[in-house]
Amino acid sequence: MLLRNTLVKLAENPQLSATAQKYGLQLGAQHVVAGTNVQEAAQSIRSLQTDNIEATMNYLGELVTNEHEATAAKTAILHTIDTIVEQQLRAHLSMKPTQLGLLIDVDTCYDNMRDVIEYAAVHNIFVNVDVEDYNTLHITLDMVEELQKVFDNVGTVVQASLLEAREITERFLHTRLRFVKGAYSESSDVAYTNKLDIDIQYIELVELHLLHGGFTSIATHDTNIIEHFKHFAEANNIPREQFEFQMLYGFRKPLQQQLARDGYTMCTYVPFGQDWYGYYMRRLAERPQNMSLVTKQVFTKKTNTAIAVVAGALVLRRLLKK
Numbered sequence: 001m002l003l004r005n006t007l008v009k010l011a012e013n014p015q016l017s018a019t020a021q022k023y024g025l026q027l028g029a030q031h032v033v034a035g036t037n038v039q040e041a042a043q044s045i046r047s048l049q050t051d052n053i054e055a056t057m058n059y060l061g062e063l064v065t066n067e068h069e070a071t072a073a074k075t076a077i078l079h080t081i082d083t084i085v086e087q088q089l090r091a092h093l094s095m096k097p098t099q100l101g102l103l104i105d106v107d108t109c110y111d112n113m114r115d116v117i118e119y120a121a122v123h124n125i126f127v128n129v130d131v132e133d134y135n136t137l138h139i140t141l142d143m144v145e146e147l148q149k150v151f152d153n154v155g156t157v158v159q160a161s162l163l164e165a166r167e168i169t170e171r172f173l174h175t176r177l178r179f180v181k182g183a184y185s186e187s188s189d190v191a192y193t194n195k196l197d198i199d200i201q202y203i204e205l206v207e208l209h210l211l212h213g214g215f216t217s218i219a220t221h222d223t224n225i226i227e228h229f230k231h232f233a234e235a236n237n238i239p240r241e242q243f244e245f246q247m248l249y250g251f252r253k254p255l256q257q258q259l260a261r262d263g264y265t266m267c268t269y270v271p272f273g274q275d276w277y278g279y280y281m282r283r284l285a286e287r288p289q290n291m292s293l294v295t296k297q298v299f300t301k302k303t304n305t306a307i308a309v310v311a312g313a314l315v316l317r318r319l320l321k322k
């Protein structure tokens with residue numbers, strides 16, 4: 001837990017993130033980030049499509065603190081929509097509110113999100129509003145609810161670790177929802193910290209949504225949970241058109257391919273862009289084994305990037321040894 005919290009804190013460090021952006025994909029990030037620009041991401045998606053796997057494209061970025069950057073992010077996301085349309089990619093979008101200005105002011109963020117969703121609606125493309133840390137949760141959900149009054153191509157995420165995840169599921173029951181366990185380090189006042197509690201709540205809420213709700217995205221790499229829902233769907237006559245499995249780009253590729261081969265809708269979360277640092281650090285936080293991606297890179301590449309990012313990674317390795 002100490003390691004996880006430290007990694008998540010490092011993920012939110014703006015200096016490390018700014019330094020990392022100058023150096024392209026480093027430290028193993030290239031295995032889990034599909035490129036630094038939309039054309040590279042499109043190439044990766046075409047490759048997924050050969051395995052009958054769909055994509056949700058995420059132009060990386062978060063915790064933006066000035067309006068210029070928020071506008072630039074919106075422009076890049078609009079350009080991503082153009083790319084989906086032009087290249088006929090089997091893809092939709094995922095975007096983060098703090099990338100579009102939530103930390104600057106709510107109106108700026110709302111307007112940016114609305115512009116993206118409106119443009120996506122013209123092309124019949126779904127937009128998922130990712131949920132970030134607890135401080136931004138309620139305002140994010142309020143914005144999604146407002147947007148859903150106008151648009152039907154927008155949905156959001158339930159983090160099963162949250163104590164109030166059931167209320168959130170019930171509030172958005174009839175909409176399209178992605179269920180995750182939760183990637184942020186939250187206090188025990190607002191979230192379960194025990195894996196078993198999180199897993200139980202995850203299963204209960206996905207079952208509730210599958211039985212009574214809108215389209216369900218089961219976003220996990222957890223084989224036991226995936227197996228459970230394959231059987232649950234069959235036992236309850238839930239048609240395969242009503243749900244999909246989602247996993248992150250670069251993780252459990254054989255399992256993703258197998259699910260697609262078995263006739264399930266498989267959708268890969270495809271992150272791309274320069275701002276890879278926070279995303280990558282959260283992946284390391286989730287699963288210490290992912291640190292092998294870092295250590296391989298540090299020792300095999302003759303890189304003089306003895307930069308803050310490496311310093312961050314070395315801190316993590318020290319922690320891992322504890």
Ligand SMILES: Cc1cc2nc3c(=O)[nH]c(=O)nc-3n(C[C@H](O)[C@H](O)[C@H](O)COP(=O)(O)OP(=O)(O)OC[C@H]3O[C@@H](n4cnc5c(N)ncnc54)[C@H](O)[C@@H]3O)c2cc1C
Nearest residue numbers: 130131157180181182183219220221222246247248251269
């Ligand atoms: C598509 C997608 C979208 C997401 N969006 C959000 C979001 O908007 N907000 C948010 O807070 N979080 C989001 N997350 C992250 C999520 O909250 C979890 O932090 C992350 O998915 C890890 O939880 P898990 O259920 O996959 O597996 P865990 O509970 O971390 O692990 C369970 C088991 O799965 C297996 N496993 C996990 N990862 C791997 C791997 N790489 N290789 C092999 N086995 C593995 C292991 O057996 C492990 O014991 C998203 C995740 C996905 C997949």
